[in-house]
Amino acid sequence: MVEYDAVIVGAGILGLSTAHHLKNRYGNAQVLVVDKLNAAGQANTAKSAGAFRCLFHSRTNFALADSSAEFHRHLQDDLGVNLKLRWTGYLWLFDEEGYKQMQPVLKDLAGKSFECKEYDRSELAEKLSIQTNFNGDEEAQLMGLASVHKGVFIPKAGLIDVDSLVKFYESEFLKLGGKIQYGTEVKNIVVEPREPLGVPGEPFFWQDSRAVGVDTNRGMIRAKKTIVAAGAWVPLLLDPLGVECHVKAKKRQIFSVKAKTDTLKKLLWTKGFSPVGCLPFTILPKPSIYFRPALEEDAFWLSYGDEFPRAFQVEENPQPEEKFYQYGIYQVLAKYFPQFKDCQPFSSFAGLYAINTLDGQPVIFEENDLMVVGGASGSGIMKADAIGRIAAALYSGEEYAVLYGDRKFKVSDLSLKNRNVEPEKLVI
């Protein structure tokens, strides 16, 4: 039987970025990517909101996101790879309380010369026709909505076409001689003793064991390293081996609403924030519903990452819930942006976040020849390039990865045993 140097489980954005960077470093390595679906990036990667930002407070998040965004810029501007990057910026809307809490963080960031711009409520009202004041609106108060106090605009942020990024990594990996086998579902990771005795029932617990590949619907695949980059499915593959990755799956839903009316068209093409001349990726104060322009669709994508009591659950085919829009997002959004009154989504989709419940930042570690790359917690697209480089460095046994732009990143900082990440203070 062929033994690959590495088999990578999952042709989502993390698996492909890892595959590409690994093969890029080791031209001779036999690397195979397997995925149960029939094409790249068709599972939760395809369900992303396709947004990115470079402004994070945590050193870790900033390093991952900023270097990845710079790589994307390089691809598009220098190499002519069209990722449909649009630097629309992010617009964070705060109530008075939220703004007060965020002040020290923003001051701190300003001191590090991060670029951002503040807007007061009257400017926001004028630019966006947003309802900033809920005094006297009993319904809004019953719903716990907060009046808008300030807006903070971050220019180094925007939108990216996820499918184009997926295709870039896939084609580069294939060009380098990597192999991908679609329609291949991994049933389980295979473990054998390092020094087999040839006795039935191995491995026994007094033997030193390691992952030797994967069992799939198309037979076993042997590999020196088994790299699990299966997003929300990672824990389903690791639990049977008693390997903890601290990842749980949670549904995310995105609803697309057409900019049919003049007021919505005006909102979609809001001028004055970024050179793109459209609405930034915008986050409401409370609850933090977010929405982005989807210019090709002449639409807005609306979403909300609900917490308690939204279940942790791995679903094969998660569905958007009509009620989530109707009684959730719509009720809130239409209060802040009356332009959306009576608007129904024309399409919607749902995917799964792979949330790292420790700190919301990725996990990249290895034990017993089993590597895990996951837990990107909803920011996999915007960090994928850095994550792939760190995974490739871990594969090589190097202490530091070199991210795009020659930035060094300590590989063990994203491990579990020697994890060293700063908690993020700029959370959506």
Add this chain to the structure above:
Amino acid sequence: MVEYDAVIVGAGILGLSTAHHLKNRYGNAQVLVVDKLNAAGQANTAKSAGAFRCLFHSRTNFALADSSAEFHRHLQDDLGVNLKLRWTGYLWLFDEEGYKQMQPVLKDLAGKSFECKEYDRSELAEKLSIQTNFNGDEEAQLMGLASVHKGVFIPKAGLIDVDSLVKFYESEFLKLGGKIQYGTEVKNIVVEPREPLGVPGEPFFWQDSRAVGVDTNRGMIRAKKTIVAAGAWVPLLLDPLGVECHVKAKKRQIFSVKAKTDTLKKLLWTKGFSPVGCLPFTILPKPSIYFRPALEEDAFWLSYGDEFPRAFQVEENPQPEEKFYQYGIYQVLAKYFPQFKDCQPFSSFAGLYAINTLDGQPVIFEENDLMVVGGASGSGIMKADAIGRIAAALYSGEEYAVLYGDRKFKVSDLSLKNRNVEPEKLVI
């Protein structure tokens, strides 16, 4: 519908200790314990090895275990509650490497005037007829077994009858007016908005929600606080609400071997370690198989907590595996203790550890009127009293719990948000 002050899910040792201490502090509180089984402590509590030790290196573990053991001593010696406490001690066997690694920890503990006694290999060989040297034993070397270098004996440790402890908490709780409803299986925790609007589909995500009780096979039970102390089942109740507890279940197996032969009887009744005049709870160097005397059965209980690749898995009725004894425990044990040659277990049982995969120490926290008490990671019996007191303090909203012996313990130290536990360096 009746609304209890607290409903406690699980009549295992943690649920009952919590129930007792809660009711002890709040005589007027209406407290109900529910359990799917028909009596107290019948699930994994009953599958414990029934051993305890007070020597831990971590401040947290020591506080929990030592205060609980002192409470048990008080119950038995001062109040005449027969818990069949036996201070047999623990005997840790180390190979040269393991002993070297443990030296700084032992020195540190000696400096804090913890009592322990060292035995060298010749003393151990004489007292226990243990095989201490595997030089020239090819099979042992193939198995990776390590020669015994030293033994460290810890006197403040021993055995306890789990069922007697369970019955103590149960009967005290009932005497204080607490209620227990057996045969009541919790299907899910019920969540409602704090300020219901009476609209179908609530709670919506913009509402502030809380746990209001549990749905069971015998109908809904409402409570101001829902306290989940369901051991290995805790994550199955919390995942549907998106509440992370960092607990995973893992099978543990115990095999009972009769002391049939003279050499085994001699081993069982080994003199000179403790006043009990029997073998201490003993831990082998590598792999760390442990075994204890089961004097009432004229037997030894043998066990091993296997790691990779033992699955994390919640099973309704976990079974001991013949192969685990035959090719696992037996092969190792009979090398160190030839007295066990050809011995078969006369009985065996399996249960589930509820492992906290963060740090192996318990979790006690509350959010949205949902309290979680669990993750004792195989030392639930020996820490249950302290855990119950801390849970009762959390229920009261107090900053500090007072453990038995008037020791203060900061309640938030075992929470998730402000967790503050020292990692344990003395791990079996």
